[in-house]
Amino acid sequence: xxxxxxxxxxxxxxxxxxxxxxxxxxxxxxxxxxxxxxxxxxxxxxxxxxxxxxxxxxxxxxxxxxxxxxxxxxxxxxxxxxxxxxxxxxxxxxxxxxxxxxxxxxxxxxxxxxxxxxxxxxxxxxxxxxxxxxxxxxxxxxxxxxxxxxxxxxxxxxxxxxxxxxxxxxxxxxxxxxxxxxxxxxxxxxxxxxxxxxxxxxxxxxxxxxxxxxxxxxxxxxxxxxxxxxxxxxxxxxxxxxxxxxxxxxxxxxxxxxxxxxxxxxxxxxxxxxxxxxxxxxxxxxxxxxxxxxxxxxxxxxxxxxxxxxxxxxxxxxxxxxxxxxxxxxxxxxxxxxxxxxxxxxxxxxxxxxxxxxxxxxxxxxxxxxxxxxxxxxxxxxxxxxxxxxxxxxxxxxxxxxxxxxxxxxxxxxxxxxxxxxxxxxxxxxxxxxxxxxxxxxxxxxxxxxxxxxxxxxxxxxxxx
Ligand SMILES: *Cc1c(COP(=O)(O)O)cnc(C)c1O
Numbered sequence: 001x002x003x004x005x006x007x008x009x010x011x012x013x014x015x016x017x018x019x020x021x022x023x024x025x026x027x028x029x030x031x032x033x034x035x036x037x038x039x040x041x042x043x044x045x046x047x048x049x050x051x052x053x054x055x056x057x058x059x060x061x062x063x064x065x066x067x068x069x070x071x072x073x074x075x076x077x078x079x080x081x082x083x084x085x086x087x088x089x090x091x092x093x094x095x096x097x098x099x100x101x102x103x104x105x106x107x108x109x110x111x112x113x114x115x116x117x118x119x120x121x122x123x124x125x126x127x128x129x130x131x132x133x134x135x136x137x138x139x140x141x142x143x144x145x146x147x148x149x150x151x152x153x154x155x156x157x158x159x160x161x162x163x164x165x166x167x168x169x170x171x172x173x174x175x176x177x178x179x180x181x182x183x184x185x186x187x188x189x190x191x192x193x194x195x196x197x198x199x200x201x202x203x204x205x206x207x208x209x210x211x212x213x214x215x216x217x218x219x220x221x222x223x224x225x226x227x228x229x230x231x232x233x234x235x236x237x238x239x240x241x242x243x244x245x246x247x248x249x250x251x252x253x254x255x256x257x258x259x260x261x262x263x264x265x266x267x268x269x270x271x272x273x274x275x276x277x278x279x280x281x282x283x284x285x286x287x288x289x290x291x292x293x294x295x296x297x298x299x300x301x302x303x304x305x306x307x308x309x310x311x312x313x314x315x316x317x318x319x320x321x322x323x324x325x326x327x328x329x330x331x332x333x334x335x336x337x338x339x340x341x342x343x344x345x346x347x348x349x350x351x352x353x354x355x356x357x358x359x360x361x362x363x364x365x366x367x368x369x370x371x372x373x374x375x376x377x378x379x380x381x382x383x384x385x386x387x388x389x390x391x392x393x394x395x396x397x398x399x400x401x402x403x404x405x406x407x408x409x410x411x412x413x414x415x416x417x418x419x420x421x422x423x424x425x426x427x428x429x430x431x432x433x434x435x436x437x438x439x440x441x442x443x444x445x446x447x448x449x450x451x452x453x454x455x456x457x458x459x460x461x462x463x464x465x
Contacts, residue, residue, distance in 0.1 A: 006040045010050045013038050024159075037412075042069035045430045045437050047417070055415045056441050058427040063233055063265045063381075064296035067341050068432040074297045074334050074341075081333040090119070090327045099327030102336045106304055109274050109339070112283055116310035119302045119327040123264035123290030124158025126301040127227070130286055131162045132321050134225045134258050137309050140316040146224045147182050150214055150257075154188045156234035157227060157262055157288070166227055169234075184218070186210040188232065189240035192374055192385055192393055204241030212251045225258035226251075230276030233265035233428070236421035237383035239376045245280050258309070260286045264301070268292030269342055269431050271379035272352035279378065285309060295338045300331035347431045351379050358435045362442040369446070371403075371453045380433070384425040384445075386452075388464040396423060397463035403456055410448035410455075416441060418448075 004016065018032035038050040045068055047055045060066060067074075081098060088096050103117040118133065120126040131149060138146035149166060151157065157166035164172045165179030168188070173179055187194065187207055195203040215223050226248070232238040252259040261284035266276025270292060273279045277287065286309065290301030313319050325331070342348065356379050363375045366384065373387035386403050388396050396403050404420030411418045411425075418427050429441065456462055 006050070010038060011035075013050060044068045044070065045433050053415055055412075055417055056429075056437065056444065058411075058416055058418045058429050058441055058445075060428050060430045061296045062291070063270075063428045064291035064294075066268055066270070066292040066431045067295045067338060067345075067347065068430040071295075071297070071341065074295070074337055077333050077337040078298065078330055081330045085329050087329060089324065091322055095327075096329050098329040098332035098336065102327075102332040102339075105336060105339055106289075106302075110287060110304045111275065111278055113307040114284070114287060114304045115307055116305040117302050118305060119300070119323075119325075119332075120290075121299050121323055121325045121328070121331075122158070122301045123262070123288060124160040124163035124301075125323060126264075126288045126290060126303050127157045127166055127262065128160050128162035129303050129321065130225075130227070130260050130288060131166070133303065133305070133309070133313065133319070134260070134286070136313050136316075136319055136321075137258070138224055140312050143221065145222050148218055148223050149183045150211060150218075150223060150226045151183060151185050152188045152228055152232075153185045154190065154235040154238070155185075155227075155229060155232060155262075157229075158264075184214065186214050188235065188238060189244045190232075190236075190238045191241055200241035201243045204243035205247055207240075208244050208247035208251065211248060212255070215251070215255050215257065220255045220257075223255070223257055225260050227260040227262060229262045229264075230266045230280045230282055231271065231378055231381060233381065233426075234421065236424040237376060237381050237426045237428075239378055240280075245282050249281075249283060258285045260284060260288065262288040264288055264290045265292075265381065265428070268295075268339075269348045269351055269379070270381055270428065272348065272356055273379075274348065293338070294331060294335040297338065298331045298334045299325075300328065300335050342431075345432075351431050354435070355431070355433055355438065356380055359438050359442075362438055366442075366446070366449070369449055369453075371449055380431055381428045382426070383421075384449075386423045386425065388462050392464070394464035396461065397465045398461050403452065403461060406455060407448055407452040410451045411444065414444045414448050414451075416444035416448065418445065 014035050017036050039047050040050050041048045047057050106117050107115040118129055135147050151166050153168035155168040157163045165183045168185045189204055189207040191200045191203045261277045261282055263275050267289050271279040277284050285306045287304045294300045360377050366372050366375050371386050373385035373393055376383045401422045404423040408420040418425050
C-alpha cells in the first residue's frame with residue numbers, strides 16, 4: 001500500500017478519511033461533502049493544519065492538553081518506559097512502579113480521604129467503574145437495594161453505555177435505547193437559560209432541592225449516588241449559582257448518598273486548583289479523572305476513591321471488574337511526568353494569578369457586544385452566551401445552535417478553535433497560555449463575533465424567539 005504521510009495533498013487525505021474513517025459525534029456523509037480539516041502538528045497553544053494555517057487552540061484539544069503541545073519531557077518518559085516495561089497487567093497479584101507511583105501521587109494531591117485509585121483507560125470507562133463500584137459498596141454494606149444513580153440533564157459523563165446513561169445529553173439518549181435502567185436525571189443549575197425571574201441564588205437552591213425531592217420520591221434506601229461535574233463542561237461551561245453545591249453536599253450527607261464529582265475536565269488545574277471540588281467547596285466520595293491527567297498525550301483515566309469505600313469493597317473478596325489497561329505502565333509514567341510539569345512549572349498558580357485574571361479583564365470588554373448575553377469564566381474554562389436580546393436573555397427564533405454554529409465557523413476561519421454548545425460559545429485553552437496569546441485569542445474572538453453579528457443581521461436571523 002502507498003504510504004500515507006503529511007506530504008499528500010489535503011484533498012487526497014480528505015478523500016481517504018471520508019472513505020475509511022468513522023468520526024465520533026459526526027454525520028460522516030455531511031463531513032465528507034464539506035471536507036474534514038486535517039491537523040498535522042502542534043506546539044504550545046498553536047495547531048498547524050495541512051494547508052499551513054496556524055490556529056490558536058482555545059479548546060486544549062478536547063479540554064485536555066493542559067501543559068500545551070510538543071512537550072518532549074513526555075515523549076521521552078514514554079519511550080523510556082516502553083523500553084523498560086511496555087506492558088504488564090495489574091490483575092493477578094502483580095503491580096509495577098508507574099502504577100504505584102501515580103496512585104501515591106494522586107492520593108497526595110486529592111483532597112480529604114480520597115486515597116485510592118482504580119485505573120481506567122478514559123473518563124467514560126472510569127464512570128462505568130463508578131457505577132459498579134458504588135453498587136458493590138452498598139451490597140457489601142448490606143444495602144443491596146441502593147442501586148440508583150441520580151444525575152442531571154445536560155450533564156456529560158462519557159459515551160459508553162454507562163457513561164452515556166449517566167450523562168443527560170438528549171442527543172445521546174435519543175439513540176440506541178439509553179439510558180440504561182437505574183439512572184434518573186434531575187434539572188441542571190443553568191440559571192441563565194432556565195432561571196426565569198428567580199435570582200441565581202434562589203434558583204441554585206431550587207435546583208439542588210430537586211435532588212432531595214427525587215431521593216424522597218425514590219426512597220433513600222434505593223439511591224446509591226449522585227454524580228455531577230463541579231462545573232458542566234460539554235453542556236456549555238455552566239457555572240452553578242453559589243448556593244447550589246453547599247445544598248447538594250448537605251443533602252448527600254443527610255441521606256447517605258455517595259457523591260461522585262466528575263473531575264474529568266475540572267481536574268488538574270483547569271479551575272485554578274488541582275481539582276474543581278476544591279474551587280467549589282465540594283467534599284466528594286469519589287472523583288472521576290481523565291483528560292488533563294495526562295494532558296491528552298496518552299489515554300488514561302480513573303476513579304479516586306475514599307478510604308471508606310475502598311476499605312469496604314476491598315475487604316469483601318474479589319471486586320469482579322477491571323480493564324486490560326488498568327494502570328498501563330506507559331500511560332501511568334506519562335501521567336506522572338505530566339503532574340510533575342504542572343507542579344514544577346507552577347501552572348496552577350499561573351492559571352489563578354496570571355492567565356485567568358488577565359482573561360477575565362479582556363473578556364469584560366465583551367459584555368457590551370450586541371450579541372453577548374453573559375460571559376462566564378472560572379480558571380481557564382469559560383463560556384459566552386449569544387443572544388438577540390441581552391436584557392431578557394432571549395433565545396434566537398432560529399433553531400437552537402444555528403447562530404452558535406455560525407460563530408464557530410467564523411472562529412475557524414479566523415484561526416481560532418472555540419466550540420459552540422447550542423448558542424453558547426465555550427473555551428478552555430491550554431493552561432500554559434500567556435497574556436500575549438490571550439490578546440490574540442480575544443482579538444480573534446471579537447472579530448468572529450462581529451462577523452457573526454453582521455452575517456445574521458443581514459440574513460434576518462437576529463429575531464428573538
Ligand atoms: C470527556 C468527559 C468524560 C468522558 O471521558 P472520555 O475520556 O471521553 O471517555 C467524562 N466526564 C466528563 C466531565 C468529560 O468532560
